[in-house]
Amino acid sequence: xxxxxxxxxxxxxxxxxxxxxxxxxxxxxxxxxxxxxxxxxxxxxxxxxxxxxxxxxxxxxxxxxxxxxxxxxxxxxxxxxxxxxxxxxxxxxxxxxxxxxxxxxxxxxxxxx
Amino acid sequence: xxxxxxxxxxxxxxxxxxxxxxxxxxxxxxxxxxxxxxxxxxxxxxxxxxxxxxxxxxxxxxxxxxxxxxxxxxxxxxxxxxxxxxxxxxxxxxxxxxxxxxxxxxxxx
Numbered sequence: 511x512x513x514x515x516x517x518x519x520x521x522x523x524x525x526x527x528x529x530x531x532x533x534x535x536x537x538x539x540x541x542x543x544x545x546x547x548x549x550x551x552x553x554x555x556x557x558x559x560x561x562x563x564x565x566x567x568x569x570x571x572x573x574x575x576x577x578x579x580x581x582x583x584x585x586x587x588x589x590x591x592x593x594x595x596x597x598x599x600x601x602x603x604x605x606x607x608x609x610x611x612x613x614x615x616x617x618x619x620x621x622x623x
Numbered sequence: 624x625x626x627x628x629x630x631x632x633x634x635x636x637x638x639x640x641x642x643x644x645x646x647x648x649x650x651x652x653x654x655x656x657x658x659x660x661x662x663x664x665x666x667x668x669x670x671x672x673x674x675x676x677x678x679x680x681x682x683x684x685x686x687x688x689x690x691x692x693x694x695x696x697x698x699x700x701x702x703x704x705x706x707x708x709x710x711x712x713x714x715x716x717x718x719x720x721x722x723x724x725x726x727x728x729x730x731x732x
Contacts, residue, residue, distance in 0.1 A: 514666075543719065552627070552712055552722030553667070566718055600666055608654035608716060609674060614667035 512537060514603050514615035522621045523591050531586040531618045535603030539613070541565075542584040544576060545600040547617070553600055559584055560606055588620075596622045625650045627715055629723035636703055637731050644698040644726045646713035651691045653715040658687050658698050661710045661725070670711075671698070703730045 515534045523529050535542050541560045545553035555568035559578035578584045582603075588595055598619055604612045626649045636642055646656070655674045659667040671680045671687040673696070679688040686699040696713055710727045714720040 516666075545720070550724075552714075552724045553720070555719040555721070558719065568719065602667075602720070608718075611669050611672045612657060612716070612720060613669060614659070616666040619664075 514601055514613050516599075516601050516615040516618050518618055519616065520619045520621075522623060525591055525593060525622055527591050528587065528589045529591060529620060531588075531599050531601075531620070533584045533586070533601030533603075533615060535582050535584070535601075536613050539603035539605060540582050541604045541606045542578060542582065543602045543604075543612075544584070544586045545602065545614075546570070547598040547600060549597075556586070591622045593622050596620060625653075625715060625717060625721050627713060627721050627723040629711075629713060629726050631726060632724065633727045633729075635729040635731065638703060638705060640703050640730075641699070641701050642703055642728070644700070644711050644713075644728070646696040646698070646723055648694045648696075648715050648721075650717070651694055653691065653717050655716050656687075656689055656696050657714050657716065657720070658685075658696075659712045659714065661712060663710075667712065700728075703728075705730050705732050 543558040544556040547553040557567040558565045562578045573589045598617045600617045601615045658670040673689040684701040710725040712725045714722040
């Protein structure tokens with residue numbers, strides 16, 4: 511049973527560029543959330559997708575957008591990259607009810623130069 | 624606004640010790656609390672999930688407790704091993720996961 515898979519694992523972008531990160535949820539999971547983790551900090555919630563709709567959103571600017579496909583995979587897009595966007599981006603998957611364990615992928619390391 | 628705090632930020636112990644990691648949260652209206660492990664440069668591995676109606680959960684050498692009324696959770700690790708060295712994160716779920724900043728544990732041989 512494959513867990514949560516993310517790609518790419520590492521990438522370097524230049525300020526002002528755009529980036530797309532991808533996530534495939536754990537088998538059977540239909541809810542995908544994205545988190546940003548800066549070095550030495552706990553992860554911060556970006557947004558959550560369920561049934562291809564953004565269900566809730568954290569305190570991130572509109573430069574951060576996402577998408578969920580019918581097969582439940584998801585993308586995180588960040589436009590107009592800033593140096594401060596450098597972080598580990600984590601994808602999490604779960605079933606929609608709140609009593610279930612949430613599983614995380616290995617993350618995508620983004621460096622903005 | 625929910626805030627999650629973990630104390631201590633770092634901990635170094637000799638192999639074989641039993642230890643306790645602490646997590647506190649300000650709003651008791653949570654669905655559940657989850658403990659995670661994070662190895663350097665890696666993603667999060669779920670260790671234990673405690674539902675809001677439960678008091679504790681156990682998995683092997685790990686035991687997590689939850690006291691919603693006081694806004695506290697503890698993760699107890701028995702007979703620590705060098706392989707337990709990692710950062711341990713607690714997170715409360717209220718629609719989304721809200722994380723503490725983690726406790727970095729080093730277990731010395």
